[in-house]
Amino acid sequence: MGRALLDITMSLDGFVTGPGADLSHGLGIGGEPLHDWIVGEQEDADRMALDRTMAGIGAVLMGRRTFDLIDGPHGWSADDFRGERPAIFVLTSSPPSRVRLDGWFTFVTDGIGPALKLAQDAAGAQDVMIMGGGHLCRQYLYAGLVDELRVHVAPIVLGDGTPLFERTTLDPIRLVPRETTSTRHATHLTYDVPDREQR
Amino acid sequence: MGRALLDITMSLDGFVTGPGADLSHGLGIGGEPLHDWIVGEQEDADRMALDRTMAGIGAVLMGRRTFDLIDGPHGWSADDFRGERPAIFVLTSSPPSRVRLDGWFTFVTDGIGPALKLAQDAAGAQDVMIMGGGHLCRQYLYAGLVDELRVHVAPIVLGDGTPLFERTTLDPIRLVPRETTSTRHATHLTYDVPDREQR
Numbered sequence: 001m002g003r004a005l006l007d008i009t010m011s012l013d014g015f016v017t018g019p020g021a022d023l024s025h026g027l028g029i030g031g032e033p034l035h036d037w038i039v040g041e042q043e044d045a046d047r048m049a050l051d052r053t054m055a056g057i058g059a060v061l062m063g064r065r066t067f068d069l070i071d072g073p074h075g076w077s078a079d080d081f082r083g084e085r086p087a088i089f090v091l092t093s094s095p096p097s098r099v100r101l102d103g104w105f106t107f108v109t110d111g112i113g114p115a116l117k118l119a120q121d122a123a124g125a126q127d128v129m130i131m132g133g134g135h136l137c138r139q140y141l142y143a144g145l146v147d148e149l150r151v152h153v154a155p156i157v158l159g160d161g162t163p164l165f166e167r168t169t170l171d172p173i174r175l176v177p178r179e180t181t182s183t184r185h186a187t188h189l190t191y192d193v194p195d196r197e198q199r
Numbered sequence: 200m201g202r203a204l205l206d207i208t209m210s211l212d213g214f215v216t217g218p219g220a221d222l223s224h225g226l227g228i229g230g231e232p233l234h235d236w237i238v239g240e241q242e243d244a245d246r247m248a249l250d251r252t253m254a255g256i257g258a259v260l261m262g263r264r265t266f267d268l269i270d271g272p273h274g275w276s277a278d279d280f281r282g283e284r285p286a287i288f289v290l291t292s293s294p295p296s297r298v299r300l301d302g303w304f305t306f307v308t309d310g311i312g313p314a315l316k317l318a319q320d321a322a323g324a325q326d327v328m329i330m331g332g333g334h335l336c337r338q339y340l341y342a343g344l345v346d347e348l349r350v351h352v353a354p355i356v357l358g359d360g361t362p363l364f365e366r367t368t369l370d371p372i373r374l375v376p377r378e379t380t381s382t383r384h385a386t387h388l389t390y391d392v393p394d395r396e397q398r
Binding site for chain 1: 210211212213217229232340341350352354355356357358359363364366367368369370371372373374375376379381382383386388390
């Protein structure tokens with residue numbers, strides 16, 4: 001069974017979007033620099049990080065707002081996939097009545113555990129990527145269901161927006177740094193997340 | 200005039216201590232791994248980051264709780280300084296009636312701007328280091344008074360504690376990455392903070 005990877009970009013102060021994120025401003029007010037490492041003039045380490053983001057991914061998990069963006073007018077198209085398109089699972093309490101990218105998505109309403117199970121079954125030997133938003137990511141992280149954490153830290157203090165983390169009474173999570181690369185657009189951090197027993 | 204450097208360690212989720220930090224547990228519950236890069240089995244990049252932390256520093260600025268720790272029973276001693284001890288300025292609304300390290304500290308009660316001015320005068324051509332806690336650091340950062348930001352990101356998600364950042368309605372602060380090194384104990388990030396006009 002493949003691993004569960006969490007791969008997300010945040011500001012130094014921990015926001016994955018600026019404030020006021022909506023369908024036409026997915027990254028919120030002032031949040032565009034978060035993705036300079038993806039859409040800007042990439043350095044080699046940015047390209048390598050991006051190549052790795054989708055490498056070996058057999059299924060993707062996302063929350064409802066991330067789906068709304070991706071299925072929205074400024075969202076994804078078939079051209080966004082060089083190789084095979086992974087299975088995409090959307091966690092939501094209320095599946096949408098209409099979908100632009102018909103047939104791309106499977107909607108899951110019974111929680112993060114079952115959704116991960118479905119995604120891992122679909123991915124086979126490949127990995128599952130948890131791609132956002134912040135709320136879904138931290139649910140998986142705090143539940144101990146993430147095997148590898150990739151955080152791209154953009155060089156900006158946003159001050160407000162959608163947080164990746166939040167205060168929690170759970171035990172601290174020790175991470176094992178595996179690789180760090182850095183460019184003028186982002187610091188790409190990769191950590192292994194040990195199983196709870198091993199922490 | 201020297202620059203104002205902010206140099207602090209935080210968890211990946213932005214806490215500079217765990218919860219319940221007090222005089223006998225300066226790093227709070229579960230917060231000890233924050234300082235593994237300082238007191239643990241250091242790698243070369245940890246040693247270099249630590250050497251640089253105090254290099255060329257002519258004065259230090261700290262908040263009241265940081266002073267309480269440093270002047271407390273588990274705090275600093277003269278042995279902690281290989282070279283000359285920098286001038287130390289403590290921002291507080293109520294200076295303490297007794298000080299263990301007599302003569303080490305100057306207490307400033309009229310705000311972060313005047314305190315920085317005093318520290319810069321004392322430092323001469325050398326730099327001023329803003330060393331904590333989180334509240335003082337973000338006041339200086341958000342006020343646009345920091346020239347260089349050094350954040351040591353420890354590989355841990357603490358979940359609770361003293362935050363370095365907080366939500367603010369101020370404009371985002373673009374940073375210019377200058378150097379990143381990484382060990383199993385910490386990722387050492389160094390950013391220039393451009394003047395507001397240049398952001």
